[in-house]
Amino acid sequence: MRVTKNPILAIGAMTAAAALALTGCSGSSSGDDGGDTKGSTTLTVWVDADRAPVLKDVAADFEKESGISVKLVQKDFGKIQEEFVQQVPTGKGPDITIGAHDWLGDFVTNGVVQPIELGDTAGDFQDVAITAMSYDGKTYGLPYSIENIALLRNTELAPEAPASYDEMVQMGTDAGTEFPFLVQVGEESDPYHLYPFQTSFGAPVFGTNDDGSYNPDDLQIGNEGGIEFANWLAEQGAAGLLPTTVDGDIAKEKFVNGDSPFLITGPWNVGAAEEAGIDLAVDPIPAPGSEAAQPFVGVQGFYVSAKSKNVLAATEFLTNYIGTKDVQVDLYNVGNRAPALTAAFDEVSSDPITAAFGEVGANGVPMPNIPEMGAVWQYWGVTEADIINGKGDPAELWKKMAGDIQSAIDGK
Numbered sequence: 001m002r003v004t005k006n007p008i009l010a011i012g013a014m015t016a017a018a019a020l021a022l023t024g025c026s027g028s029s030s031g032d033d034g035g036d037t038k039g040s041t042t043l044t045v046w047v048d049a050d051r052a053p054v055l056k057d058v059a060a061d062f063e064k065e066s067g068i069s070v071k072l073v074q075k076d077f078g079k080i081q082e083e084f085v086q087q088v089p090t091g092k093g094p095d096i097t098i099g100a101h102d103w104l105g106d107f108v109t110n111g112v113v114q115p116i117e118l119g120d121t122a123g124d125f126q127d128v129a130i131t132a133m134s135y136d137g138k139t140y141g142l143p144y145s146i147e148n149i150a151l152l153r154n155t156e157l158a159p160e161a162p163a164s165y166d167e168m169v170q171m172g173t174d175a176g177t178e179f180p181f182l183v184q185v186g187e188e189s190d191p192y193h194l195y196p197f198q199t200s201f202g203a204p205v206f207g208t209n210d211d212g213s214y215n216p217d218d219l220q221i222g223n224e225g226g227i228e229f230a231n232w233l234a235e236q237g238a239a240g241l242l243p244t245t246v247d248g249d250i251a252k253e254k255f256v257n258g259d260s261p262f263l264i265t266g267p268w269n270v271g272a273a274e275e276a277g278i279d280l281a282v283d284p285i286p287a288p289g290s291e292a293a294q295p296f297v298g299v300q301g302f303y304v305s306a307k308s309k310n311v312l313a314a315t316e317f318l319t320n321y322i323g324t325k326d327v328q329v330d331l332y333n334v335g336n337r338a339p340a341l342t343a344a345f346d347e348v349s350s351d352p353i354t355a356a357f358g359e360v361g362a363n364g365v366p367m368p369n370i371p372e373m374g375a376v377w378q379y380w381g382v383t384e385a386d387i388i389n390g391k392g393d394p395a396e397l398w399k400k401m402a403g404d405i406q407s408a409i410d411g412k
Helices: 008-023 052-066 077-089 101-109 118-123 127-132 165-174 191-199 225-236 250-257 267-275 311-322 323-337 341-349 352-362 373-388 394-411
Strands: 042-047 069-074 096-100 141-146 150-154 205-206 215-218 264-266 282-285 296-305
Touching: 042 052, 042 267, 042 311, 052 069, 052 311, 052 323, 069 127, 077 096, 077 101, 096 101, 096 311, 101 141, 101 296, 101 352, 118 264, 127 141, 127 296, 141 205, 141 311, 141 323, 141 352, 150 267, 165 215, 165 264, 191 264, 191 373, 215 352, 215 394, 225 373, 225 394, 250 264, 250 267, 250 311, 264 267, 282 352, 311 323, 311 352, 323 341
Parallel strands: 042 069, 042 096
Antiparallel strands: 096 296, 141 296, 150 264, 150 282, 205 215
């Protein structure tokens, strides 16, 4: 792998290598996850199975050029957040970990990550990626990917993109398939997949500050738009358009089998549809409300441990290696998540599917990375499911949900 580095930042590699050679410090204590690296010049990096092959090559380049070894520890992505929060305060764990941007509020609150200095290179990344990896005005992670949902369309069944939600339903009905459209719902609903519909009614979860960050003191989900959305959910449930019996696996299976012209999903389901021989197009999600349907944007990146003694080396590894076009393209190739680095995204956008998902994501909003979001998930999906299934007055159920969320945030 050839890594093209920023020549100004490359000075940091020599500085880091020299500092580490003199001090012999390390970022990990003993244990299976970090190893006993006392007295060594080693960076320990937690990574998931999908990204590990790419980082293995990147680590080899970094070791060759800096003299600092990189120990990759493969982790189950779903367990990283909890283990990182538990281990860092004890002095164990990695110097760097892969992670999702919506973990950031939890990480900062627990004091387990530290800001990284991107300098002018921050402008080389897509704005939504830097916003997502920032908290209280500081950037805490090096983003490498962006993902969001959009509307997958089977062009044989629906030659043209629908201009509205009602038009999508009508086109799906006219196609004569089992489902007019498909979206992952499930027994406890799926607020992530339904959020674009919610935003079209002017009901974001939280309000935002002037810098675009979320304001935990401004819970918006229960506003008048939220009530309107709740009533709409009830109508769709009664019409059989949002069945809670359709989970993610069923939605994918039915779309791949040609049982619907439309599937609201992310790039993770593109491969299965293409393997089934479906000619795909990617479109914006049609809005049932008067405003644009904005999906959540998820960003993944790499964080530096607050306990790392190898901060210079860790920052160098991220900015001059993970943050380069070649590496971000390689990470895209193993995960099909659009690169966060603009130059890398431009290169892979020759694929019309990737380009189209990127266009939809550009109009999306980062999933909130504040700790208060945890209180929202607790009540959000189950309330949606109850409304869809007609288990009460939709407005009252939605108001109760908003009140429960606010009480949870307030610690009542």
